[in-house]
Amino acid sequence: MNIVEVSNISKKLSKSIILDDLSLDIKKGEIVGLIGPSGAGKTTFVKAIIGMEKIDSGFIKVFNKPIPNLDVLQNIGYMAQSDALYEDLSAKENLDFFGKIFGLNKSKIKERIDYTSKLVNLENHLSKKVKSFSGGMKRRLSLAISLIQDPALLILDEPTVGIDPRLRFDIWNELYNLKNEGKSIIVTTHVMDEAVKCDRLALIRDGKIIATGTPNNLIKEFEVNTIEEIFLKLGGETK
Numbered sequence: 111m112n113i114v115e116v117s118n119i120s121k122k123l124s125k126s127i128i129l130d131d132l133s134l135d136i137k138k139g140e141i142v143g144l145i146g147p148s149g150a151g152k153t154t155f156v157k158a159i160i161g162m163e164k165i166d167s168g169f170i171k172v173f174n175k176p177i178p179n180l181d182v183l184q185n186i187g188y189m190a191q192s193d194a195l196y197e198d199l200s201a202k203e204n205l206d207f208f209g210k211i212f213g214l215n216k217s218k219i220k221e222r223i224d225y226t227s228k229l230v231n232l233e234n235h236l237s238k239k240v241k242s243f244s245g246g247m248k249r250r251l252s253l254a255i256s257l258i259q260d261p262a263l264l265i266l267d268e269p270t271v272g273i274d275p276r277l278r279f280d281i282w283n284e285l286y287n288l289k290n291e292g293k294s295i296i297v298t299t300h301v302m303d304e305a306v307k308c309d310r311l312a313l314i315r316d317g318k319i320i321a322t323g324t325p326n327n328l329i330k331e332f333e334v335n336t337i338e339e340i341f342l343k344l345g346g347e348t349k
């Protein structure tokens with residue numbers, strides 16, 4: 111079953127082509143990684159999927175409904191590249207605020223704050239104001255917020271930037287748990303050892319998907335030893 115269906119989408123911004131005829135399906139329980147050089151169009155692509163970026167042509171469906179759609183948005187967890195947090199509120203108040211936006215009741219919010227804060231290792235920092243947080247702590251709080259309503263689709267734009275390897279490992283274990291529960295996950299990354307953890311990868315360059323496949327199949331197809339080498343072979347770098 112396709113959770114996300116992207117068909118031939120294109121977008122221009124002041125005459126330059128940002129997205130060029132992209133198509134991609136994401137199935138239930140699948141982790142799909144979007145990788146590509148800086149400026150390739152990954153963020154624009156994920157924003158289009160949630161309806162935050164207007165597209166010029168093509169169509170996008172999420173949960174079989176055309177995007178943009180406010181009801182669909184309720185069931186998507188989105189972690190943007192830059193943190194959108196209320197600095198003067200505590201971590202708990204931030205989580206509580208987003209829980210309320212998604213219409214969760216008090217006991218559900220408490221349950222989800224417990225779960226998400228433990229997941230990102232912030233359970234002992236919940237009462238601190240966000241403005242006192244380090245960059246990595248803010249990233250972790252953003253990840254917790256993206257999970258607050260227990261969404262069926264999770265879209266994470268470079269989720270582990272600024273997060274240390276130990277916690278990154280724990281977060282990936284949790285992403286697998288979510289996948290095993292049937293959740294679908296789209297993750298953009300520059301970290302190649304994260305890319306190989308995805309079920310499937312879409313390699314994006316100059317607004318185009320230049321290859322898709324499992325990490326192993328791509329490595330075989332391009333006759334290389336690592337995903338990184340595919341970009342080198344194609345004349346692009348990964349940042």
Ligand SMILES: Nc1ncnc2c1ncn2[C@@H]1O[C@H](COP(=O)(O)OP(=O)(O)OP(=O)(O)O)[C@@H](O)[C@H]1O
Pocket residue numbers: 123124128146147148149150151152153154155191
């Ligand atoms: N509002 C905008 N106006 C003009 N150009 C834009 C705008 N937003 C993005 N772009 C351009 O679109 C292209 C794709 O940007 P995008 O942020 O989607 O890339 P990316 O692959 O996510 O890059 P990174 O890995 O650095 O985050 C870039 O060339 C960028 O300069």
